[in-house]
Amino acid sequence: MKILKIFIILFLATSFFELKSDEENDVLKNKILKNIRCLICQGQSVYDSESEFASSIKLIVDRKINExxxxxxxxxxxxxxxxxxVIFDPxxxxxxxxxxxxxxxxxxxxGAIMYxxxxxxxEK
Known part of the structure; x- marks a missing residue:
């Protein structure tokens, strides 16, 4: 019975760390996508764009993060x-x-002019 409890605790702990890792990856992915310029939609980030280019960049960034x-x-x-x-922040x-x-x-x-x-x- 003790062994079963240990396995359950280990299973829950590992699943918690995997969820946390997935959340961190999503935050990183969104941060990167907001800083990448869509080459199709002028002035729009890949995060906000729905173009085919943006979709492919989203997949590339996701794959690179998983790598x-x-x-x-x-x-x-x-x-x-x-x-x-392609990067908003050069x-x-x-x-x-x-x-x-x-x-x-x-x-x-x-400031010098105003001074x-x-x-x-x-003086007057």
């Missing part, structure tokens, strides 16, 4: 196959410095 690939490895695979444009590299630094520069430049304007008003 044990990490998020960065999946993004790298998709970049190699479809180019950097990496920081020599081709994207302007993309990442331009908002900061514009913010600093605008000068307030200084001129205070």
């Amino acid at each position: 044990g690939l990490k998020e960065k490895q999946i993004y790298q695979f998709l970049r190699e196959k479809y180019g950097n444009w 990496q920081l590299n020599k081709n994207t410095y302007v993309l990442w630094l331009l908002p900061l520069l514009l913010f600093l430049f605008g 000068k304007k307030t200084q001129k008003k205070n």
Whole structure:
């Protein structure tokens, strides 16, 4: 009887860990799909799209997650196959410095202009 109880506890414990793993995979899959651009539907993520391209990408991402690939490895695979444009959040590299630094520069430049304007008003 004790052996039966041990088997039942082990069965329940392993099924709980499998469910947790499936939930983690679904969360990771959704996170990745929301960050991939649908090449058919302009400006729409694969997660939101119903196109054939989006359906095939969903299957590819699901298969890659089941193969044990990490998020960065999946993004790298998709970049190699479809180019950097397929990812909504591009990496920081020599081709994207302007993309990442331009908002900061514009913010600093605008702040400097506002500071000068307030200084001129205070002087008058």
